[in-house]
Amino acid sequence: MSFDGQVAIVTGGAGGFGEAIAEELYNRGAFVYIFDYNLDGATKVAQRLNPGKVFPVQMDLSKVEEIEKAVNMVIGKSNRIDILVNNAGTSAGKPAVDVTEDDWDKIMNLNVKGTFFLTKFVGKQMIDNGGGKIVNVASVNALVAENNTVVYSTSKGAVASITKLLAREWARYGVRVNAIAPCYGRTPLTEVLFQDEKIYNGIIKGIPARRLVTPEEVAEAVTFLLSDKMKIVTGVVMPLDGARST
Ligand SMILES: NC(=O)c1ccc[n+]([C@@H]2O[C@H](COP(=O)([O-])OP(=O)(O)OC[C@H]3O[C@@H](n4cnc5c(N)ncnc54)[C@H](O)[C@@H]3O)[C@@H](O)[C@H]2O)c1
Secondary structure, eight states, X not given: OOOTTOEEEEETTTSHHHHHHHHHHHHTTOEEEEEESOHHHHHHHHHHHOTXXXXXXXXXXXXXXXXXXXXXXXXXXXXXXXXXXXOOOOOOOOOGGGOOHHHHHHXXXXXXXXXXXXXXXXXXXXXHHTOEEEEEEOOGGGTSOOTTOHHHHHHHHHHHHHHHHHHHHHGGGTEEEEEEEEOOBOSTTTHHHHTSHHHHHHHHHTSTTOSOBOHHHHHHHHHHXXXXXXXXXXXXXXXXXTTTTO
């Protein structure tokens, strides 16, 4: 599937899953704006791929005014947005009784508020343009329970709900909204878990396929859902989890 000449925004593309997604979209012909607060990381990705087609945009996705400004900048520069991948997200593993208001706000502001408002601003522009494609990176934690993840899992449940609600509301405008729900993968977010052999083995044991998802598989799934050959597919939350959620 080619995305030749299409304009894409990928959030959190400075590393991890987002970098693999940005790379795959660039390889398939898209212009890619990386929205990330890590400017150094996003710039390195842009320079590695092609600074003429991949653009770092430093901003904080938990701040609505920064989101609106960044979207307006993309429209001012490229005139349109065809693809949005809401990938940036964060977590804090701790028992429910230890969760603080700060934990709640940090995770919810990025994972839920940021995802919703970026989707709102981009979706409005896609509706005006006659269509577009959005993929949200949720998590298998949106589908099944895991101890010590109450805020993260709640946020990803909300991302799954946003996906279904907006898919339904915007289907008539040709704007498709889907999500992926990956199990654990090895990224800067999770690296600390994988330093501990006991935790690593516990994670692998919980996945029937006995392996992690790779960033390349995440990127491939995102492009599948973005494909213009899959126009009937909208409102789907697709597990990438080696049967963890079955
Ligand atoms: N890694 C996993 O095991 C796993 C599993 C399931 C789902 N996910 C989800 O996949 C997505 C990507 O995860 P990852 O593991 O690649 O994460 P990561 O921490 O490696 O990368 C996240 C990126 O988002 C950026 N970012 C964080 N907060 C930001 C903010 N407020 N404003 C702008 N940018 C911000 C970071 O700078 C970073 O580049 C997340 O939504 C995560 O919840 C990850």
